[in-house]
Amino acid sequence: MSTSSKKKTQKMQSKDFDELWKNPMKKPYLEKVVLNIGVGAGGEELERAATVLETITGKKAVKTLSKKNVKEFNLRQGRPIGTMVTVRGTDAESLLKKLFIVHNNRILRKSFDNFGNFGFGITEHISIPGIEYDNTIGIWGLDVTGRIVRHGMRVKYRRKARTKVPRHHYVSRNETRYFLEKNFGVKVVDKLELEFM
Numbered sequence: 001m002s003t004s005s006k007k008k009t010q011k012m013q014s015k016d017f018d019e020l021w022k023n024p025m026k027k028p029y030l031e032k033v034v035l036n037i038g039v040g041a042g043g044e045e046l047e048r049a050a051t052v053l054e055t056i057t058g059k060k061a062v063k064t065l066s067k068k069n070v071k072e073f074n075l076r077q078g079r080p081i082g083t084m085v086t087v088r089g090t091d092a093e094s095l096l097k098k099l100f101i102v103h104n105n106r107i108l109r110k111s112f113d114n115f116g117n118f119g120f121g122i123t124e125h126i127s128i129p130g131i132e133y134d135n136t137i138g139i140w141g142l143d144v145t146g147r148i149v150r151h152g153m154r155v156k157y158r159r160k161a162r163t164k165v166p167r168h169h170y171v172s173r174n175e176t177r178y179f180l181e182k183n184f185g186v187k188v189v190d191k192l193e194l195e196f197m
Helices: 003-011 014-019 045-057 089-101 173-184
Strands: 028-038 062-065 080-088 107-110 117-122 142-150 185-189
Touching: 014 173, 028 045, 028 089, 028 173, 045 080, 045 089, 045 142, 080 089, 089 142, 089 173, 107 117, 117 173, 117 185, 142 173
Parallel strands: 107 185
Antiparallel strands: 028 080, 028 142, 062 080, 117 142
């Protein structure tokens, strides 16, 4: 992608995105939302963390394994160190709306990359609407990651006849921000100032 076309993509305004989205293959959508809790070890703590994610999403949580040995943190390759849940479709949209409420429908400007990904953290899972405190589980923090894509991205990840996707088919940083503002009523800010009631 040339330098001029990169600048053009970055300078696109909301009306330009609306015009671009008239093409059904260029219209972005929320592909998935991933919730992750890093525990650092297996056992009872990991089971409690998995219960938290299952309560929030209603889906089955899976364990994440350590990819390498780190002696300082007592990590060994292949051992469970965390848990995660992936939610797709309409369930992902309704879940994301609930998660944005925690930060008063605001997200930091620096929370986006130039490939359609965005993420934010939640320090206490009980601040999510509909989740109540359970003293047997405790209070957990979690990471939330979402991905906005266009139709046709599957060719990069499918098992058979996999191929590259051109750079212009990814959803840009500005386009992802506008997508969340328009579809989820989210305000992009430079600093989160939470209002406590």
